Amino acid sequence: MELRPYQQEVAKAIFDSILLGKGLTFSVEIARQGGKNELSAHIEVLLLTMFIAKGGTSIKCSPTFKPQTLISMTRLKDRLDEFGYDGIWQAEFGYIVRLGAARQVFLSADESSNVVGHTADILLKVDESQDINQDKCSRYKDTVTDLSDERIDNDLYLI
């Protein structure tokens, strides 16, 4: 599935920031059914491929584990299979998808969830960030900043 021009525009800006180490933050607003999650899955597939040897972690957090996080994970797994990675990617602990040395971590921003303990050294995405408690958002950012301030390449907020 090819990205549409407006999706490509977003992806180009994000990868430009990641590859050049600009560390920018993006807020992306796309109309319902406009392909926001598809764009997200494509970005994840490309990042997992690019960092397959070097390794690294991207984190995507959604307001709830069920259904949003589960839907995101399923979509990524489906895309990986479609691109021919079936039998190559691995699931870890029920919320991580690993391809070689690269990992995509899926976290929930439920009030009860614990977001401490992961480091987003490639990309941090917040899905539906308008629905996520601001304190929780800050904790996500704190988690990344506290643990690896010098390693942050990019923060992305997908709204």
Added chain:
Amino acid sequence: MTEKKPIGAPRGNQNARRHGFYSRVLDEAQKLQLDQAREVEGIDEEIALMRVKLLTLMSEHPQRLDLQMQAFTTITSMVRTKLHISAGGNRSLKDAIAKVLTDIAVPLGIKAFIQ
């Protein structure tokens, strides 16, 4: 006169069926474990588990060389299976990377592909 439509799901329907063929012999705790087991990919965990079992055997039954050899043979077989799976995956890995490159990276103008 029209026949009265029965209330509820038809008899014998499979709406509540969640765990498939083997669920009939599992208790509730095991059904939960079955869900977790579905998430496991590859056989790394099984290999690691067998290694722990072998270690336990060596520690607790040092004289049972027969059992230790059996565990060792099983581990060898599992590792061989894992390597066989990996070898088959190398070709498809190249193809998959090429597809991501042509379908996603090139349209985005990304040149520094693999980091």
